[in-house]
Ligand code: SF4
Ligand code: SF4
């Protein structure tokens with residue numbers, strides 16, 4: 558019988574907490590089922606096997622902050638048909654991107670001592686260095702979404718985002734709306750995919766699953782301005798969007 562040639566996949570990570578890869582590992586049997594149809598040939602965190610590309614897709618978590626990481630990212634781009642950003646660090650610069658440039662020196666000294674010479678640069682999304690074909694958003698990603706997106710790719714389809722906002726999923730979960738009770742939330746502009754997990758747990762949504770293409774940022778800012786201060790609104794939008802041009806151009810102008 559002819560041996561099935563399975564597409565080669567690589568999973569890489571740069572600077573981050575590795576929580577999104579742990580989310581993939583948490584798939585357990587579902588991951589093994591997926592491996593019947595693909596061949597993960599390079600995944601430092603989860604396996605010893607390491608084979609050369611080229612890869613159908615490189616799924617990359619984290620953000621590159623050293624020259625070596627940037628070179629590896631460029632090499633992966635050259636050797637992969639598709640690059641998927643895995644998680645908010647890779648797609649939006651995420652948590653590593655929050656740090657204020659002017660504070661970095663101070664934090665380095667506090668943590669590593671006076672003599673430490675940092676080699677790291679600012680955390681920015683992968684798309685600042687290479688073309689990214691699709692972002693599997695989230696902090697962390699929803700493992701079931703990872704399966705759905707990879708299955709769409711294996712079926713020859715262009716992966717798509719869920720066709721709803723976080724608010725839609727929040728309503729399905731039966732949560733009372735925070736905005737009605739005077740509490741900020743970015744759910745209306747946030748791409749669905751997490752089943753509104755934070756709001757269900759009592760926290761606001763910071764839209765870590767990315768902004769919807771049709772996001773009406775001016776309308777949401779108007780609502781938030783009636784609820785809270787400019788500083789607080791900025792804090793919400795810069796949690797995951799500090800490095801995104803959409804935020805820089807639109808939202809900051811609106812808050813002037
Ligand atoms: S997106 Fe969040 S969970 Fe994923 S690696 Fe970054 S910080 Fe960790
Ligand atoms: S609490 Fe947030 S996510 Fe839920 S419906 Fe209200 S604005 Fe939308």
Ligand code: SF4
Nearest residue numbers: 751755762763765766
């Ligand atoms: S509720 Fe918002 S912040 Fe929380 S996981 Fe979903 S998109 Fe991210």
